[in-house]
Amino acid sequence: MNEQASVPDTDPIIRFDKVVKRFGETTILDQLDFSVARNEIVTIIGPSGSGKSTVLRILMTLETIQEGLIHVAGEPLWHELQGDRLVPASVEHLRKMRKHMGMVFQQFNLFPHMTVRRNITEAPMRVLGLSRAEAEALAEEYLQLVGMMEHADKFPRQLSGGQQQRVAIARALAMRPKIMLFDEPTSALDPELVGEVLSVIRNLADQHDLTMLLVTHEMQFARQISDRVCFFDKGVIVEEGPPEQLFTAPAEARTQAFLKDILARG
Amino acid sequence: MHWIDYLPPLLQGARITIELTIYSTLLGALAAFTFGLGRGADCVPLRWISVAFIEVFRGTSLLVQLFWLYFALPVLGQWVGLDLRLPPMVAGVLALGLNIGAYGAEVVRGAVAAVPRSQHEAALALDFTPRQTLWRITLPQAIPEMMPSFGNLAVQNLKDTALVSLISLGDLAFRAEQIRNFTQDSTTVYTLLLLMYFGMALVLTALMRLLERLVGRWRGANAPQGG
Amino acid sequence: MLFGIEWDTSSNWAFAWSILPILVRGLWVTLQAAAVGFLLAALLGLILAAMKGARLRLIRWPAKLISEFLRDTPLLAQLFFLYYVLPDYGIVLHAFMTGALALGLQYSAYMSEVYRAGIEAVPRGQGDAARALDLTPARTFIDVVIPQAVPRIIPALGNYLVSITKDVPILSVVSILDMLGVAKIIGDRSFNYLVPLTLVGVLYLLLTLVSAALIRMLDRRLPKQGVPLR
Numbered sequence: 007m008n009e010q011a012s013v014p015d016t017d018p019i020i021r022f023d024k025v026v027k028r029f030g031e032t033t034i035l036d037q038l039d040f041s042v043a044r045n046e047i048v049t050i051i052g053p054s055g056s057g058k059s060t061v062l063r064i065l066m067t068l069e070t071i072q073e074g075l076i077h078v079a080g081e082p083l084w085h086e087l088q089g090d091r092l093v094p095a096s097v098e099h100l101r102k103m104r105k106h107m108g109m110v111f112q113q114f115n116l117f118p119h120m121t122v123r124r125n126i127t128e129a130p131m132r133v134l135g136l137s138r139a140e141a142e143a144l145a146e147e148y149l150q151l152v153g154m155m156e157h158a159d160k161f162p163r164q165l166s167g168g169q170q171q172r173v174a175i176a177r178a179l180a181m182r183p184k185i186m187l188f189d190e191p192t193s194a195l196d197p198e199l200v201g202e203v204l205s206v207i208r209n210l211a212d213q214h215d216l217t218m219l220l221v222t223h224e225m226q227f228a229r230q231i232s233d234r235v236c237f238f239d240k241g242v243i244v245e246e247g248p249p250e251q252l253f254t255a256p257a258e259a260r261t262q263a264f265l266k267d268i269l270a271r272g
Numbered sequence: 273m274h275w276i277d278y279l280p281p282l283l284q285g286a287r288i289t290i291e292l293t294i295y296s297t298l299l300g301a302l303a304a305f306t307f308g309l310g311r312g313a314d315c316v317p318l319r320w321i322s323v324a325f326i327e328v329f330r331g332t333s334l335l336v337q338l339f340w341l342y343f344a345l346p347v348l349g350q351w352v353g354l355d356l357r358l359p360p361m362v363a364g365v366l367a368l369g370l371n372i373g374a375y376g377a378e379v380v381r382g383a384v385a386a387v388p389r390s391q392h393e394a395a396l397a398l399d400f401t402p403r404q405t406l407w408r409i410t411l412p413q414a415i416p417e418m419m420p421s422f423g424n425l426a427v428q429n430l431k432d433t434a435l436v437s438l439i440s441l442g443d444l445a446f447r448a449e450q451i452r453n454f455t456q457d458s459t460t461v462y463t464l465l466l467l468m469y470f471g472m473a474l475v476l477t478a479l480m481r482l483l484e485r486l487v488g489r490w491r492g493a494n495a496p497q498g499g
Numbered sequence: 500m501l502f503g504i505e506w507d508t509s510s511n512w513a514f515a516w517s518i519l520p521i522l523v524r525g526l527w528v529t530l531q532a533a534a535v536g537f538l539l540a541a542l543l544g545l546i547l548a549a550m551k552g553a554r555l556r557l558i559r560w561p562a563k564l565i566s567e568f569l570r571d572t573p574l575l576a577q578l579f580f581l582y583y584v585l586p587d588y589g590i591v592l593h594a595f596m597t598g599a600l601a602l603g604l605q606y607s608a609y610m611s612e613v614y615r616a617g618i619e620a621v622p623r624g625q626g627d628a629a630r631a632l633d634l635t636p637a638r639t640f641i642d643v644v645i646p647q648a649v650p651r652i653i654p655a656l657g658n659y660l661v662s663i664t665k666d667v668p669i670l671s672v673v674s675i676l677d678m679l680g681v682a683k684i685i686g687d688r689s690f691n692y693l694v695p696l697t698l699v700g701v702l703y704l705l706l707t708l709v710s711a712a713l714i715r716m717l718d719r720r721l722p723k724q725g726v727p728l729r
Binding site: 327328330331332333334335336337339340343344345347348351427430431432433434435437438445448449452458459462463465466469470473474477 | 568570571572573574575576577579580583584587664665666667668669671672679682683686691692693696697699700703704707708
């Protein structure tokens with residue numbers, strides 16, 4: 007049962023319409039309707055296999071969809087308009103759409119053969135066509151933001167997990183996306199490194215006009231920064247609403263069971 | 273004759289051997305990357321050609337390939353009305369290069385496949401084109417993986433150059449055979465021959481190890497890790 | 500005419516068809532040379548491997564040097580050395596044996612590496628467990644280490660057998676009538692090198708494909724954890 011979140015009258019920046027995603031025989035997303043408003047901060051929670059990471063991966067064009075329609079910033083994502091017909095998206099269209107989004111991965115995925123600085127400047131230079139000077143200025147801006155300026159000339163292997171993830175965030179931000187996707191950004195970190203990454207994300211949430219979509223198990227954190235929390239299970243949104251409401255008074259039984267389980271495990 | 277007197281002609285031969293090794297290694301590297309990457313390309317004809325190339329040149333004997341290029345190709349040329357007689361140097365470089373290239377192609381393919389998929393996803397997320405991803409992200413990470421095997425192939429190539437003496441190219445082995453024919457002093461000549469190849473191989477191995485270290489600078493002592 | 504078989508030069512196809520039986524004779528020699536060379540290599544490799552693992556440096560270092568030397572020098576040079584030098588010192592071998600010996604020496608170095616790699620791949624813990632169970636070193640080696648090293652060693656040995664087969668044509672230099680030696684004679688006498696050499700290439704390709712399939716089959720049937728002992 008989808009509870010329509012109150013959507014402001016400006017168009018949603020992300021809209022999923024009856025999206026179906028299958029991996030072979032398994033249905034991961036089942037007629038999913040989902041939308042995110044501009045500058046909204048949405049956290050997706052749920053058991054593994056519920057399809058939460060898949061939503062992010064589909065948005066980042068890492069996965070395709072079998073049925074349904076997705077709109078990002080008003081334009082279709084996996085389709086494009088030819089005349090007045092919708093056809094599957096061409097490579098050029100996908101490349102254009104990708105620029106709206108930036109993604110931070112659970113395993114950071116920094117380029118090991120490049121320094122921190124180069125990790126951040128490479129895409130702006132090669133993809134956006136910035137000059138070296140412009141790209142490096144950009145890199146410095148974001149390195150300051152995530153507090154990694156003094157490590158600019160180090161290689162990823164010389165950094166801790168938390169430091170690498172902060173660089174990864176800077177790298178994604180340097181492409182100036184409108185939407186930031188965080189796929190379990192702290193799940194691969196040792197507990198004592200989680201805080202530094204979360205505070206960077208919180209900083210982003212507070213100060214910058216970014217739409218943010220997070221998948222995370224950090225419930226406290228989700229509660230603090232989200233405008234809306236969605237509980238996913240078996241490929242559909244079971245329940246969604248403001249964090250206060252979802253965490254303290256979940257309406258659905260499945261939500262309750264999940265939250266109890268998560269909180270029990272600490 | 274004293275063994276010292278054997279040195280000048282042997283060194284002349286060694287020069288040819290080194291030239292041969294350099295040219296064929298370069299050709300081999302080109303073939304290895306072309307067909308190794310072509311093996312996994314989206315373009316189906318390229319893929320088939322790559323597979324065919326690799327299978328043929330790995331599946332037949334190098335000497336047979338060399339003799340085919342030197343003896344059989346001209347006959348084919350006669351049939352189609354072209355002069356396809358290759359000078360021994362060209363036939364040698366071609367046979368050696370293509371042969372070592374086929375083995376190298378498998379090394380390239382394996383190393384490229386070993387680059388984690390997550391790297392490609394990160395590149396896609398940053399909107400790199402497939403070509404940019406290949407040249408800037410995948411290959412730089414794959415090449416250090418290839419180096420140890422390339423080192424072995426380079427030495428193998430050096431050893432293989434000896435076969436060109438059989439199509440009368442004046443390399444080290446050919447010169448040695450000439451001297452032996454003249455002096456009948458088999459022991460000295462062939463001992464020198466083996467020692468000279470051994471020496472060249474050791475130098476080549478050292479060079480390859482140096483190259484291996486240069487290319488893998490960003491890896492440091494361990495493989496990259498995180499978290 | 501070779502081996503008493505005439506060839507037919509009326510057309511290229513007839514030519515090819517008529518020399519095929521001659522080439523097959525050569526193929527038989529090729530296989531024999533490869534087999535003998537392989538056995539020698541396997542044996543010599545075993546000795547080298549044992550020496551390389553010895554406790555005494557006096558044994559280990561020469562073994563490593565010899566191994567490196569054999570790996571880094573061309574088969575052709577080693578063959579010439581054996582063929583021309585040995586008779587000077589009173590050792591007269593049939594050309595076939597000289598060739599097989601050259602193959603055996605060259606590949607013994609590679610084989611010894613295969614043995615060592617296979618044995619080293621057996622987890623350390625196995626040796627510890629055996630000691631805890633009070634098995635003697637000999638028993639440990641025979642009953643615990645070798646059965647587990649075998650699944651890794653056999654496919655590698657198989658691949659080297661294929662490599663040896665591809666190196667046999669080099670032996671034609673000392674007048675051994677393998678496939679290439681035969682093809683060259685046919686070519687010399689008929690002035691048509693194209694047909695015999697192409698046929699040899701095709702035969703080699705078939706040989707390689709069949710061997711690859713056999714090795715894959717062998718690899719599949721060998722349990723990864725080790726040869727089962729009853």
